[in-house]
Amino acid sequence: MQMHFVKMEGCGNDYIYVDQEKEQIVNPQTLARKISDRHFGVGADGMILICPSDMADCRMEMYNADGSRGKMCGNGVRCVAKYLYDYKKIRKEEIAVETDSGIHTVRILEDSGKATVAMGTPVIEEEPHVISMEGQKTEMMIVSMGNPHAVIFMEPEEGSWKTWNMKKAEAVSTHSDFPDGINVELVQVYSETGMKIRVWERGSKETLSCGSGACAAAAAAIRSGRTKQKVNIEMPGGMMEVEWDSDGQMYLTGGCRFVCEGEYPGSVG
Template identity: 45%
Template sequence: MKFVKMQGAGNDYVYVDCFKEKVENPSEVAVKVSDRHFGIGSDGLILICPSDIADVKMDMYNADGSRGLMCGNGSRCVAKYVYDHGYVKSEKFTMETGAGIKYIEVEPKDGVAEYINVNMGKATITSDFPEKILINGEEKEFIGVDIGNPHAVYYVNSLKKLKEMNLENVGEYYEKHERFPQKVNSEFIYIEDRKNIHMRVWERGSGETLACGTGACASAFATMKRGLCETTVRVHLLGGNLDISLVGDEIYMRGKAEYVFTGEINF
């Protein structure tokens, strides 16, 4: 199986061009390729496919083999790949995802995609404002957000505290809390000022990742709804930055996507 590894803000996936390749049992393949010791090493597997209802289709699988509905960083990487390889002929095109059709605009440089803007659609608040739950006997407040997949946004009161959080030890308690029967992506946020927020994320099915595009959108949206930031905000993640804007009632995400390496793997 030929593949390309790509990353957006450090959120790395193995991508397979299914215009040319066929992947049997993608859930099993996702687990194998994601292993950072015995596989390629990634946050999951994304298939780049033809679509009957859009210009291209993104089919996403997490590192544990579970199927994902939407990946913001992944959608930018797919957009860069199909633009650079000529599968789309315009700088504006559509992408089919498990969370519906997404609208893409590429900002090219020297004939290839540099920045990618994704219309992520509408987000909704799914909890009380805020809602309280117990994590290991300690009360935590979160704001629930749905942006095609479920998120819980938690706020911390200092950047130092955010950096020192031991998510490896506690992340699964957030992800698998009984409040979230389908599991949940958990974002931890520090507000620097009205134009900058800092975020760490524990993604369901993958653990802590360097970035999460839908998580950045959910966090920005929750912070905007609290009146604590502007309607355009920069989200600082471990792997890089994303610019998130609320235009009307729709969320836009802007950032880069980059190739890491290509290869071929046998199973």
């Protein structure tokens, strides 16, 4: 039995999107692992199901590349809205997407190929979290964007962001202090309006970008006085903009693009 899919990416954060009104997925965890495999599947950071919703224009179910369920994905929710806009012809000013972390509204910026999503209000732990690894202490800020993030600010002597050893981020992500795992952002602030980050996502390993990770990093930088309320975030997959508005809401803006579509020949059960 074949299954129709669409592959989309937001700043290099790519997912396989499946319309649940057309396809019935029995075991999404298994399918996510198979279809996300970059050698034996289509290849992606995970799979997102677009489902009917009684509360919004649709409901988004997110599965990481290892099959685990994710609560929220800032890049994914923007791509879901883009799918509704282009495929379903829902041409509303704001498209509402239900997620496991609540309803998020997305505005499609048609002329630029970008979309802006209201990501909610970050929840930041008041005190820095410190863990010991191999005799060294690592300090981080814990931020929730509907999913958990550990934000680590890198010192200038730690070199260019392209040379960072991501094993450190992986070790933090799977540390015993975080029994359910945690997303990790390594952050280099280079001005009061700009930063570079790399992300290790629980369930997907390092990704080219992460929308909720960008917001978590911005929230930590703004709260600690490192940047202004609006900041440009450069990731390996591209540039995004995050603004922490006076109403407490964070807004994430970035590209969302179709890559391809096709028929997946494997079992969808």
